[in-house]
Amino acid sequence: EVQLVESGGGLVQPGGSLRLSCAASGFTSSSYSMNWVRQAPGKGLEWVSYISSSGSIIDYADSVEGRFTISRDNAKNSLYLQMNSLRAEDTAVYYCARLRGFSYGYADYWGQGTLVTVSS
Amino acid sequence: DIQMTQSPSSLSASVGDRVTITCRASQGISSYLAWYQQKPGKVPKLLIYAASTLQSGVPSRFSGSGSGTDFTLTISSLQPEDVATYYCQKYNSAPPLTFGGGTKVEIK
Secondary structure: OOEEEEEOOEEEOOOOOEEEEEEEEOOOHHHOOEEEEEEOOOOOEEEEEEEOOOOOOEEEOOOOOOOEEEEEEHHHOEEEEEEOOOOHHHOEEEEEEEEEOOOOOEEEEEOOOEEEEEOO | OOOEEEEOOEEEEOOOOOEEEEEEEOOOOOOOEEEEEEOOOOOOEEEEEOOOEEOOOOOOOEEEEEEOOEEEEEEOOOOHHHOEEEEEEEOOOOOOOOEOOOEEEEEO
């Protein structure tokens, strides 16, 4: 059974940092691209970042470019999101999702999400 | 950047009604479009990919169509368990892998 479990969320002050993790199981994670998607309270889905299966291709939304860093450790079946210089508008539930299909791919499995709250 | 515009933003329909949601891309994206369903308080779920391919396990009352810039998600006979917000997403190129703004479906 495919499972994605996020961790690392919490309350952080503006300007602070957090590192999110996503533990994958039930599939060979090194064969799949992955991404992070977030959802602010009461708002829609917002794509955050993408990483290819090997880690050679990485993309970010403009809203997080230069502040967030996506990475993966295929040996540990893990995906990460390092978030620096956090702002109030980064407050959201952060989901990791597995991608499949052609081009960048669609998200066929999602984690349960981890809540990040940026507030003083 | 390619913008994804969904309409309507919300709708209310009766059980058994046919429901149609539209997603329009500001530039052509071929068939690189997915539809997701998010029930209240739940994780998004993949319904359709490649514009018209039903994900395994999704009820056949859901269908998708379109290519290029105009896409449609149809629920042929609305059921109470279909109350949710529906999102389209393009995945042909990044950044960004843009989502539509969502369509909230309620029962009348």
